[in-house]
Amino acid sequence: MTHKLETRDISMSFGDRKIIEGISIAVDQGELVSLLGVSGSGKTTLFNCISGIYRPTAGQVILDGEDITGTTGRISYMLQKDLLFPYKTIVDNVALPLIIRGMPARRARERAAEHFDEFGLGGTEKLYPKQLSGGMRQRAALLRTYLFSDNVALLDEPFSALDTITKGKIHRWYLDVMEKIRLTTVFITHDINEAILLSDRIYIMTGAPGQIRTEIRIRTPRGERQEYDLTDEFMEYKRQIMHLLEQ
Amino acid sequence: MKRKSENTTNNLYPVISVLAILAIWEGLSLFEIVPNFMLPSPAETVKAFVHDFGLLMYHSRVTLAETLVGTVTGITIGFLAACLMDRWEPAYKAMYPLIVLTQTIPAVAIAPLLVLWFGYKMTPKIILIVLITFFPIAIGMLDGFRNVDRDGVNLMRSMGASRWQIFRHLKFPSALPNFFSGLRITVAYAVVGAVLAEWLGGFAGLGVYMTRVKKSFAYDKMFAVIFLISIISLLLIWLVNALQKKCMPWEREEPEAAGGETEDS
Incomplete structure (x- = not known):
């Protein structure tokens, strides 16, 4: 196999x-x-x-x-640091791999937002990384990794x-x-x-x-x-x- | 609440010191410790400012126009140079020392040459401002591009990002703080540069106004225009700060203001 x-x-x-x-x-x-x-x-x-x-x-x-x-x-690859970009909101950070793959920004954001509750990130969409605790940032980084490829x-x-x-x-x-x-x-x-x-x-x-x-x-x-x-x-x-x- | 009152107290200190200086100055001329024709009192300066207001505004417009055109051109060239040096190593090696070298030439030294070469119109002023603006922007942004987090680049590469995408999503936003600190230094110098070039020859602008009032020994007007130039510089710095706040909204947010620890969900 x-x-x-x-x-x-x-x-x-x-x-x-x-x-x-x-x-x-x-x-x-x-x-x-x-x-x-x-x-x-x-x-x-x-x-x-x-x-x-x-x-x-x-x-x-x-x-x-x-x-x-x-x-x-x-x-998909999640590096040692969470590497959320400080100048992007959480939803924009998470949607980044979709945008890189050529998805229009608005649709990418919508697709990313669908998973926020599942990852326990509900309500953090519009925040910036520095407003989140270490654990929450790690969740966001994991969601980004997942959105990049569910492979x-x-x-x-x-x-x-x-x-x-x-x-x-x-x-x-x-x-x-x-x-x-x-x-x-x-x-x-x-x-x-x-x-x-x-x-x-x-x-x-x-x-x-x-x-x-x-x-x-x-x-x-x-x-x-x-x-x-x-x-x-x-x-x-x-x-x-x-x-x-x-x- | 406490923070607000602390802020007010902090703002109070510079206000007090400025008022104290104005009081001493007023005293000096009021009691004629310094002869009045040499040091006009603050009140006389204000009077001169009001009297010549129309004229001052006319000249300010010219100086501001030069500053604006020069700064925007300088930013554009500086930005492009930074991109080129970042993208292409030979350009970096060839241009970087040259750029540093140009900064060792004082503006005061090249301004007369520029006036001789390019005449009394706006061109030499704009060129001088471009020279002043170019350096902090180019070097600041280049440093921002080059010091970008390697891991961030690797992450984006693992996502299959193109060079342009890495620039757009990582390098450019990372260099923004450098850009704004460069710009803040630049705008104040740019006004001074414009005035300096006008001083050496021109038909309009605050520098031209200055030479004229100097020749007629109108010290009160001289002081009025000096203050106006300071105010313009301060306003421009304030404008850059406002622009930075607008362009970098993430800087404003308090860390961990919300979200907090909700690990138990």
Whole structure:
């Protein structure tokens, strides 16, 4: 069967410096997959290759069976910072990918506004990013990512800038909204708890150059993870991952 | 409420200092500590202003027209130069040092040359203002373009944005604050530049009026026109501020005024 998104043996070097080597991952329709690894293992570089910002030195990116290596505009990408432009209102920020694709501004705004309630952003349309809290800004950035493409989304440490309490809340929200919109996502994190809590599968990335060390599938389905982080199963995964990362 | 009264107090300080200076000045001429023909009193200055009001307005119109045409032309050229230097690296390398070099030549030094070359009409004044305006706009906007957030560019590229779209949605709005701070400096200098060029030769304008009243030793009128030039500069700066507020509405908003933490929805 064909996967939704696949990378085949992707390597990337800058000059003599090899950042990632032979990365092959596969993501199926509707899956939430995370890339877990320490800083400097080349996770962001891999994302830049998948999104087409970089052309990898070797390997291919396959989307729905089609080779899209080095092509931008096919996979949505949410970078580490929320990157909402301070001079655009939230609705204009969110509608940006539609406008870039050539949709007239008014229609783009209307289409974007339709999703505000679903993402818990109702009433913020006319505000500017600095008027929103960190958690709300992250939601807006995620909605923008979703509007860009409901295909596959790459999220680069989407929640790392938030404080612990906000993070807990937004994790629950994230699982809820993903249940509704069924977006296939790959997200980068260096937070082990976050990875276990939010994903169907985890790729562990280690080393320099970065390589995929192993893959872990989380048994409990996403829908049944209330207070999951307090269970023995969760602890068992955590111990296993910590062990892998320390080697 | 508290903030408002604080504001009023803050505004009070400059008003008091200006009034104090005016009082001292009035005293100096009233008690003839400085001879009256050399330093006219504020009251006499006002009188001269009212008396020559029509004439002053006529000359102001000319100076303002020069300032406007010069500034708009300067902005246009500066903006285009900034775009060119941003788009094309060789242009940046070739032009940047030249542009900086032109700024080391004082306006006072080139103004007489411009008058000699281009005559007594509006042309030399406009050219001088263009030279004054060009630099802060070009350099300010170029810095804005070049210091744009790399991640923002990457995000837009990942969306498949064209160069033009990146410029329109990211680079241009990011450079707007630089543009306005450049413009604020520029408009005040532009008026001075126009007056300076008129001084050196012309048929109309506040600079011409100045040379005429100077020759007739009409110090009261001299003071009147000096104040008028200050007022015009202040008005122009105020206009730029108003324009900035209009063009950059996001600057006005208070952070986290609304929305707040509604994470539990």
